[in-house]
Amino acid sequence: AQKITQTQPGMFVQEKEAVTLDCTYDTSDQSYGLFWYKQPSSGEMIFLIYQGSYDEQNATEGRYSLNFQKARKSANLVISASQLGDSAMYFCAMREWYSSASKIIFGSGTRLSIRP
Amino acid sequence: DSGVTQTPKHLITATGQRVTLRCSPRSGDLSVYWYQQSLDQGLQFLIQYYNGEERAKGNILERFSAQQFPDLHSELNLSSLELGDSALYFCASTRAADSPLHFGNGTRLTVT
Numbered sequence: 001a002q003k004i005t006q007t008q009p010g011m012f013v014q015e016k017e018a019v020t021l022d023c024t025y026d027t028s029d030q031s032y033g034l035f036w037y038k039q040p041s042s043g044e045m046i047f048l049i050y051q052g053s054y055d056e057q058n059a060t061e062g063r064y065s066l067n068f069q070k071a072r073k074s075a076n077l078v079i080s081a082s083q084l085g086d087s088a089m090y091f092c093a094m095r096e097w098y099s100s101a102s103k104i105i106f107g108s109g110t111r112l113s114i115r116p
Numbered sequence: 117d118s119g120v121t122q123t124p125k126h127l128i129t130a131t132g133q134r135v136t137l138r139c140s141p142r143s144g145d146l147s148v149y150w151y152q153q154s155l156d157q158g159l160q161f162l163i164q165y166y167n168g169e170e171r172a173k174g175n176i177l178e179r180f181s182a183q184q185f186p187d188l189h190s191e192l193n194l195s196s197l198e199l200g201d202s203a204l205y206f207c208a209s210t211r212a213a214d215s216p217l218h219f220g221n222g223t224r225l226t227v228t
Contacts (some may be wrong), residue, residue, distance in 0.1 A: 035216055043204060044118075045159075045219035052214055091158065097213045103172045104149060104217060106159040 002027045004094050006107035013082050014115050020067070021077040021110045023092030029053075031097040034075040036066065039089040039109075048090075050076060080114075087114045119143065122207050122220035130228055134195040137223045140208030141188055147171075148190040149217060150182055151206040159206065165190055197227045 003026040007023040013019045025034065051059045051066045059066040067076040079086055092107040119142035129135055141148050143191050150162040161174035165184035176182075179197075184190040194201060208217035 001221050006150055037219075043224075045206065045208070045217075047216040047218070050214070050216055061189040094195055094216075095213070103161055103164065103174060103215060105174075106151075 002029075002032075002096055002103065003104055004092055004107035005108050006092055008110045009108075010111040010113070012113050012115055016081055017089055018078060018080045019082050019086075020082065021079075021090050021112065022034060022049065023075045023107060024055060025073050025092075025094050027073075027094065027095045027096055032090075033070070033095045033097070034066070035093040035095070035104075036064070036075075037091045037093060037106075038086075039091065041088070045056045045091075049077065082114050083094055084114050084116060087112060118220065120207060120209050120218050120220035122205075122221060122223050123144070123145070126189070126224050126226075128228065129197060131175070131197055131199060133197050133227075134193065135224075135225065137192040137194070137205050137207075139192070139207030139209075139220060140189045141222040142211075142218050144181065144207035145186065145211050145218070147210045148184055148188070148194050149208045149210070150176075150210065151205045153204040153206060153222075154200075155203070168212075199227050200212065201225065202227045 004099045032053045034051045038046045047063045065078045089109045091109045095104040119160045121140040146167045149192045151159040162176040164172040204222045206222045
């Protein structure tokens with residue numbers, strides 16, 4: 001069965017520093033996708049970045065990059081040069097692919113707080 | 117704006133009642149997902165529909181049911197409501213297996 005683990009319930013980081021949010025996953029599928037979402041205090045879910053299991057390069061989107069280590073089953077999110085607006089909950093999610101039916105499950109999240 | 121519309125935004129009701137949450141997916145998205153997020157918790161997967169058919173089921177209570185209509189909008193029905201059902205309910209849609217979920221703004225349900 002698929003499982004997503006985020007072991008950091010909360011993190012404090014100084015503004016302008018880089019931060020790594022951990023995510024490990026468990027799946028028996030060869031084909032899967034990994035996602036990161038941001039949930040600010042206002043509640044909406046904002047898509048940040050995606051990594052497919054067959055992608056050879058680590059995904060990057062602006063200040064966000066995904067450190068994908070397939071053998072270790074980890075998909076850590078790296079935020080470079082953190083900003084006050086990065087304070088939010090961050091969720092890692094995984095999708096196993098099997099035809100048009102695919103559960104997408106989420107980890108328990110990491111609450112990131114950026115200090116000025 | 118994600119393009120996913122959820123109504124209503126807020127819902128306050130009493131224990132034992134029944135409510136219906138509505139979701140319109142992004143144009144062209146065939147797949148709709150429902151999630152429950154209790155206070156300060158992660159997102160619990162409830163159910164997935166694809167082009168009108170149920171395709172995957174998560175931890176959805178028997179008191180809850182859902183459907184996706186021919187126009188692809190979806191409804192989540194919650195009945196015999198309990199205090200513990202108070203949560204933020206999200207609908208999300210996606211187009212393909214390698215596409216991200218696009219979330220609506222959620223319906224905040226309060227059961228008193």
